[in-house]
Amino acid sequence: MRRWTSFATAFVLAGIGLMVVPARFAAAEQTTTPQASEDLSQLRRELDALRQEYGARLAAVESRISALESAQPGPAAPVAAAAQVPTAPEPSAAAQAAPPTTEVAQAPPAAEPGAPAVAAAPQAPTAPAPTAVVPPGAATEGGPSSLPVYGGGAAASKVFNPDIAAIGDFIGVAGKSPGGGEPSLEMHESELSFQAVVDPYARADFFLTFGPDEVGIEEAFITFPTLPGGFLMKAGKMRDAFGKIDSMHNHVLPFIDRPLVSKNLQGGEDALADAGISVARLIPNPWLFLEATGQVYQGNSNVFKAPTRGDLAYVGHLRAYQDLGENTNLDLGGSVAYGHNGVTADTTTRLLGFDATLRWRPLRRSIYTHLLLRGEMTWSRREQLPATVDAVGGYGFLEYQFGRRWFAGVRYDNSERADVPGLRDTGGSLILTYWPSEFSQVRGQYRHTSFGEGNKADEFLFQFIYAIGAHGAHPF
Numbered sequence: 001m002r003r004w005t006s007f008a009t010a011f012v013l014a015g016i017g018l019m020v021v022p023a024r025f026a027a028a029e030q031t032t033t034p035q036a037s038e039d040l041s042q043l044r045r046e047l048d049a050l051r052q053e054y055g056a057r058l059a060a061v062e063s064r065i066s067a068l069e070s071a072q073p074g075p076a077a078p079v080a081a082a083a084q085v086p087t088a089p090e091p092s093a094a095a096q097a098a099p100p101t102t103e104v105a106q107a108p109p110a111a112e113p114g115a116p117a118v119a120a121a122p123q124a125p126t127a128p129a130p131t132a133v134v135p136p137g138a139a140t141e142g143g144p145s146s147l148p149v150y151g152g153g154a155a156a157s158k159v160f161n162p163d164i165a166a167i168g169d170f171i172g173v174a175g176k177s178p179g180g181g182e183p184s185l186e187m188h189e190s191e192l193s194f195q196a197v198v199d200p201y202a203r204a205d206f207f208l209t210f211g212p213d214e215v216g217i218e219e220a221f222i223t224f225p226t227l228p229g230g231f232l233m234k235a236g237k238m239r240d241a242f243g244k245i246d247s248m249h250n251h252v253l254p255f256i257d258r259p260l261v262s263k264n265l266q267g268g269e270d271a272l273a274d275a276g277i278s279v280a281r282l283i284p285n286p287w288l289f290l291e292a293t294g295q296v297y298q299g300n301s302n303v304f305k306a307p308t309r310g311d312l313a314y315v316g317h318l319r320a321y322q323d324l325g326e327n328t329n330l331d332l333g334g335s336v337a338y339g340h341n342g343v344t345a346d347t348t349t350r351l352l353g354f355d356a357t358l359r360w361r362p363l364r365r366s367i368y369t370h371l372l373l374r375g376e377m378t379w380s381r382r383e384q385l386p387a388t389v390d391a392v393g394g395y396g397f398l399e400y401q402f403g404r405r406w407f408a409g410v411r412y413d414n415s416e417r418a419d420v421p422g423l424r425d426t427g428g429s430l431i432l433t434y435w436p437s438e439f440s441q442v443r444g445q446y447r448h449t450s451f452g453e454g455n456k457a458d459e460f461l462f463q464f465i466y467a468i469g470a471h472g473a474h475p476f
Contacts, residue, residue, distance in 0.1 A: 267302030305342025313339030423452030
């Protein structure tokens with residue numbers, strides 16, 4: 001109602017102005033002195049300004065009224081009423097000076113005689129974009145008080161919920177193994193992940209694992225990616241950065257089991273995972289991608305055992321990456337780890353490692369074929385009674401994708417044992433993997449192992465991996 005009143009008032013004022021100003025012009029034209037001519041020119045300029053000003057105001061008011069009418073759906077009007085277009089008056093001087101409006105109303109075509117009246121469909125209102133209020137704990141000084149929500153009302157209800165995913169890893173084994181090995185059928189692991197941005201400065205990742213014998217925290221850490229000096233820091237329980245496969249979850253591995261060097265020297269499936277702090281930084285240089293990572297752990301893992309609170313474990317990794325062409329790249333890494341092993345209060349274990357990965361993936365056929373060559377070597381020095389034991393181990397792996405969903409691989413293992421001098425285990429595997437989609441895998445693996453005691457094992461393993469939910473990408 002106030003907007004209609006404002007429109008009427010503006011219209012009356014415009015009319016009064018148009019009646020008064022011409023009268024002043026008529027009186028001024030009766031004077032023939034030079035001063036009168038100058039006054040007449042000034043009055044004409046004022047008239048032109050009034051025409052433009054009131055024309056612009058009228059156009060703005062009409063535009064606002066049209067917008068309000070379209071935003072408020074009302075009862076449908078009959079065509080007969082909608083078709084009545086008021087007769088336009090003779091264009092006055094003010095109407096000629098006013099700029100045209102951007103919205104032009106058109107009358108609908110007249111209905112045929114005898115045809116029933118059809119109600120005009122009202123224009124649907126434009127709904128405002130949904131937003132979500134920033135929680136008090138996440139609000140920052142000068143920051144926004146609300147966040148945009150994409151995806152409509154359903155997305156608005158979970159804007160502050162983390163990405164949740166569940167991954168199943170089922171394994172079966174056939175054949176005889178003198179070392180026991182895996183059960184015949186086993187739900188090896190079920191992983192539940194929660195991942196989300198905490199605030200503009202950090203994100204959080206939680207990975208819970210459910211196995212046949214335990215329910216525990218595989219990883220739970222917070223990441224600060226924008227620290228001063230270009231540093232990235234993680235704090236919590238996390239997998240270590242030693243080599244390549246230590247940092248990988250089971251469902252990311254390109255084979256069913258872990259290599260012998262991982263089991264004999266690096267702690268197996270959990271490796272050096274522990275509660276600690278990790279700091280990483282890119283090292284700028286004009287030649288290649290270079291990243292350095294340093295980690296400090298509590299010192300209680302499958303390899304390290306801290307007798308006292310101050311006996312921490314340390315891990316360092318240096319990674320160099322270089323593109324050799326548009327289809328090929330080379331990834332090199334060096335690792336070191338140190339900590340107490342718990343044999344006595346002073347005995348320690350040192351690990352040195354080297355890893356290399358060569359990838360070939362043609363850009364034009366990247367979803368159909370690729371070649372991966374990877375190798376790792378680890379040297380272990382374990383202080384124990386009666387003497388220190390040195391051990392060396394490694395593996396080599398080749399994977400070739402020969403179809404959009406088919407992968408074939410071969411792996412060779414060779415590793416001594418960290419705590420038994422002189423014993424060396426060797427093995428080889430043939431691997432075939434089928435990906436029905438990015439959410440599932442079916443894998444078969446033939447594995448031959450020769451143990452240091454002289455025993456041999458020939459086994460066939462099969463695996464089903466399946467995932468639901470939004471699971472974030474793993475490191476490249």
